[in-house]
Amino acid sequence: MSPPGRRQGDDRSAHEAGTPMPRIAEIAARLQAYDPQALSAEAVGEFLAQLVTPVRETESVGIFDALGRVLAADLVSPISVPPHDNSAMDGYAFAGAQLAQGALRLQMMGTALAGKAWPGQVQAGQCVKIMTGAVMPAGLDTVVPQELVSLEGEVVSVPAGVLQPGDNRRCAGEDLMAGEPALRAGERLGPAACGLVASLGIAQVEVFRRLKVAYFSTGDEILSMGEPPREGAVYDSNRYTVHGLLTRLGCEVIDLGVVRDQPALLEQAFRGAAARADAIITSGGVSVGEADYTKAMMKKLGDVAFWRIAMRPGRPMAVGRIPAGEASGAGEAVLFGLPGNPVAVMVTFLAFVRPALLRMMGARQTAPVLLKARSAEAMRKKPGRTEYQRGIVSRSADGGLEVRTTGNQGSGVLSSMVQANGLIVLHHAQGHVAAGDAVDVMMFEGAI
Ligand code: AMP
């Protein structure tokens, strides 16, 4: 979490004023018990929230292009929605105070249609036939649904005890009040928000510009598409999962391919990515025993921390900043150096990178929503690390949520991510799970 007194807006103005963004060492000094060799998942989240800052640039887009974008300023409603009191039912409108008398016989004086106000005035003992959505005639506050009344010519009989004054009337401004914020800055616009914007008669919204994220895979054993298989080599899958995850987030993606393990090529890839993108995501080459040049190049070019996270799968991760450098122009990018294993890439992305990118996108809600489900099986778990198990959530016989694991939890078993519909999150301090225990689940819906 940010230290007290420091808000998102402060970060942005600091950035604007050209103040250098915090260095790794500064953030580390601010965090309690920072141990890069044994970081808790929670500490990683706190660190990244301090490392990244929201983009500043905004643009105006039409509603159809606004889906998934983040609102840059509060959207104040210019009108009330609905603009007038109107009927929620097809029925008969009358003054509800008369209900105190018990059963009523009301003389029908006319018809109010949706989109066409009925201009007359009615007295006690009278009513107006009204359609759903039609403006309530002056002085009337209650609608009796047509199925509750009996009709004799123009006389409507309302039985006693079937409704209260004010029933079946939608009040002006009950959805949105003129002059009040209909949506707050930082709202990620979903289909409902797009419709809400339209309901205000607003065609364009001011949103943060899209985040640019460059990514590449590293490792000499990684084959690009089209290369013939060779002993000890595997096809690159990480670029494709990362591409999908970023696209789901609404980022502009810059695919830099598989970068061979040669210092000059790695340097060119990092510098070029830093010049063009807000963030760089790499996979592979960050674990302790790495023989290749990836780590060395990150260290040489940027302000980068190499972590061992108390988690499974995942563990190694590099984070920091890479400057574009003289030759490539200005700018710098946030670096997320993910482990190489295909499942570890997806898990570290969902647990850490996604919330950090959402923060960079200007979104207010960045943490994933966790659901509770009953575990269908026992799970062994050591306290002192966070474990993410691939889970399949379904409805149990009693109507609650139940989750079972996909079986083999190897960090290279990508098929388990395909089978799963969520990640079971076994928290840092948590121990073994017995069958029937409630566990937290991060659902994939919308993210994967
Ligand atoms: P590393 O983190 O570099 O030690 O890689 C861990 C494991 O992930 C190794 O078995 C790699 O072959 C595998 N791996 C690394 N990068 C990729 C990739 N882009 N696609 C598929 N597997 C990968």
Ligand code: MG
């Ligand atoms: Mg490697």
